[in-house]
Amino acid sequence: MVSFLKRIFILILVLMIPSVAFSQKAVKPRNGEGIQSFLKRHKLTSEEDYEKFLELNSGKFGKGNSLLKGVSYKLPVSSSSSSSSSANQNFGAKFNNKLFGKNYSEYTIKSNKLEGACFYLTSGHGGPDPGAIGEAGGHKLHEDEYAYDITLRLAHALMEEGATVYMIIQDKDGIRDDKYLKNSKTETCMGATIPLGQVERLRQRTNKINSLNRKSKSNYKRAIFIHLDSRSKSKQLDVFFYYAENSTEGKKLANTMLKTFDEHYNKHQPSRGFTGTVSTRNLYVLNKTTPTALFVELGNIRNSFDQRRFLDYNNRQALANWICRGFIRDFENTRK
Ligand SMILES: [Zn+2]
Incomplete structure (x- = not known):
């Protein structure tokens, strides 16, 4: 045990040495190299890096601040790298969110691609309303359970890219890798009981999104409603993207989603064909939600061909990743 700890201690020391050494690194210039190219070679390109370099090595330069052959110069820690890390303080940070369940609760911020973006994610139905019901392998497949699993995976993916995410419909299930997801009526609207009546049900989630939206300071806010109950009986992958009438941003988002799905689908399963569509639709949640909203039907849970797409958790993950x-x-388009 003692030797094991000792080994760990040595390992930690070894891991620490390079980072300490780097900040005080001293390097000799190449023949005829000037300060600018010398710094550039070491990825130190800012004005600040230049100033720091002069300060660190004062008295070691030739005429006109030229570099001297055979002299070791200390390199400053890049100011550009330290400023970019302060711009995204969460970068690389590990988080724990119980909502994702025990196998997925830990996640790491992998990028800042969605830093500053805010999302309101709503899985269809829930509580007393299971949505569409399919059947496979002697199991009843409830739309709300599968939509919830995909939505939760989407939340996980968005958060890893640095986004702020609100799961409007929540349950205790967490992300599940099972083929047949157990049905429950325990979903809530961020803790509030979901009412039985359809209008009250939709009004509750819309009000929740709008009240969160009023408090958000983000310049990019999007709501998405995820369903699995299209009427398609086609063998192809049919995905329907709907936006609110007169919503220019909604239309742009829907078209961007379609394009992304099309590209990914052609890359992974070119033989099967993809027929996604974008259109406007008169839906309560699209009309009443204040942030730009997208309503998506990822397939038909009653269709045995589509069911394969939802039963395998890898496919549920792929759908979440594509979204x-x-x-x-x-x-990125809104920032251009
Ligand atoms: Zn539905």
């Missing part, structure tokens, strides 16, 4: 990619692209 995440679409959001990243839409976010």
Whole structure:
């Protein structure tokens, strides 16, 4: 045990040495090299880096601040790298969110691609309303459970890219890798009981999104409603993207999603064909939600061909990843 700890201690020391050494690194210039090219070679390009370099090595220069052959110069810690890390303080940070369940609760901020973006994610139905019901392998498949799992995976993916995410519908299930997801009526609207009546149910989630939206200071806010109950009986992957009438941003988002799905689908399963559509639709949640909103039907849970797409958790993850990619692209488009 003692030797094991000793080994760990040595390992930590070894891991620490390079970072300490780097900040005080001293390097000799190449023949005829000037300060600018010398610094550039070591990825120190800012004005600040230049100043720091002069300060660190004062008295070691030739005429006109030329570098001297055979002299070791100390390199400053890059100011550009330290400023970019302060711009995204969460970068690389590990978080824990119980909502994702025990196997997925830990996540790491992998990028700042969605930093500053804010999302309101709503899975269809929930509580007393299971949504569409399919059947496979002697199991009843409830739309709300599968939509929730995909939505939760989407939340996980968006947060890893630095986004702020609100899960409007929540349950204790966490992300599940099971083929047959157990049905429950325990979903809530961020803790509030979901009412039975359809209008009250939709009004509750819309009001929740709008009240959160009023408090958000983000310049990019998007709401998405995820369903699995299209009427398609086609063998192809049919995905329907709907936006609110007169919503220019909604239309842009829907088209960007379609394009992203099309590209990913052609890359992974070119033989099957993809027929996604974008259109406006008169839906309560689209009309009443204040942030730009997208309503998506990812397939039909009653269709045995579509069911394969939802039963395998890898496919549920892929759908979540594609939606995440679409959001990243839409976010980047608004910044151009
Ligand atoms: Zn539905």
